[in-house]
Amino acid sequence: MRRRAVVAAAAVLTGGVAVLLGVAVPQAQAAEVSYATRCIPPSGIGLPPVDGTTKVEITAPAAAKVGDTVDVVWTFTQAASRNPDIIDLPADSVQPSGTLKAAGAQSADIAMRGPRQNPPVPKGGAMVLSAMKGSLKLTTAGQVMLTPDAYVVNALSTDTSCAPTQQVQPAATITVTAGSGSSSGGTGEPSHTGTPSHTPTKTTSPSPPASTSTSPSPSGGSGGQTDFTGKVVNVPYTCQSPIGQKRATSPVQINARKNGGSYDLTVQFKKSVMDSPIDIPANSVKPAMQVVLGGADKGSVAVEGPKNAAPIKQGAPIEIPDLTGVYKPGATGEATLSPGVLTIDALGTRTTCTPDSSTVSLTLDTTEQAGGASGATGGSGSSSSTAGGASTSGGLAETGAGDHATLKALGLVAGTAVLLGAAVFTYLPGRRRTR
Known part of the structure; x- marks a missing residue:
């Protein structure tokens, strides 16, 4: 018992010293934002735009240094809408991609992409989108705020584009301190939006073979x-x-x-x-x-x-x-x-x-x-x-x-x-x- 008390006291003292000295290990943070979204279907299918609500959780380190490359994760806690009563989507047929905006001490468009990984989605069922990942190289000391922006849902070669219809609040903030990396820049490395590209479908015009008349017997x-x-x-x-x-x-x-x-x-x-x-x-x-x-x-x-x-x-x-x-x-x-x-x-x-x-x-x-x-x-x-x-x-x-x-x-x-x-x-x- 005496030994346990000594260990516990030491832990308390150590924690107290850490607090006094301001020493702490930066922890990853996750925050959810909700924003109105308009989704546009692929052209030619005859469906109108749909207005819904997207809920997103952004996970990123709470603190880092200039020169660090940090990983960020975009998790959909709610897609903008549901699967209509038209067709069952098979497993692993849906892939999201999108753009996460960095602002504050530096500005950048962070390309985000998730795997083509989903459970079967029945007609009328809730859409399930995989988590998207991306990375950002930090160039400037200060506060870097991360805000979700537009995203694209690709299902078996078709794209549905979704974009905010209101100002979106930052979902995470990284405190960037001076480090060995350059701090002169005000913009991050260029990145793409992550929209999948597709090769147009090749078609061939049929030329029916010469017809053969039938003589009835x-x-x-x-x-x-x-x-x-x-x-x-x-x-x-x-x-x-x-x-x-x-x-x-x-x-x-x-x-x-x-x-x-x-x-x-x-x-x-x-x-x-x-x-x-x-x-x-x-x-x-x-x-x-x-x-x-x-x-x-x-x-x-x-x-x-x-x-x-x-x-x-x-x-x-x-x-x-x-x-x-x-x-x-x-x-x-x-x-x-x-x-x-x-x-x-x-x-x-x-x-x-x-x-x-x-x-x-x-x-x-x-x-x-x-x-x-x-x-x-x-x-x-x-x-x-x-x-x-x-x-x-x-x-x-x-x-x-x-x-x-x-x-x-x-x-x-x-x-x-x-x-x-x-x-x-x-x-x-x-x-x-x-x-």
């Missing part, structure tokens, strides 16, 4: 014919998304193989019409279509493609998978097959594209089968979608100058710049999207 292929090749037709689509209508055109071909009294259908979107503008996760995109029947037969037949089995890297060509299904004729005679409504499910969203006009790709001589398609939507292998189906959520991007540009929409469905820009362009709780 009696009863769907008498004389031994089993394979039937349709012609390539350019289909003008109007696509409905949660942010408005888009129009696009794609070359499509319908082929068939006789299988008993039925036909195995394969629908092909010819060529890869673009490179991927983003990293697309595996198992995130699934296309489907209703093939419209005409002539002797009526209704539609559902065809669908597999999900993308492997991730698609940014800049890699988008390969659209074949869509397959089974057509069981419901009538005897010449039946025509035309591309119909296209739906694409991607990352929790659905895009519906309806042809502006019907163009026949394949004609078959058919024999009626029990339970066949005539008059019924779908037939064998049908899904719940219908020709001319109702619009649902999702988003496809128009390209080129005309109203109907090449359908590179399919290459964007797993993270179209329109959708992802809208997703990161978050909404305040309780604020309704303008329609």
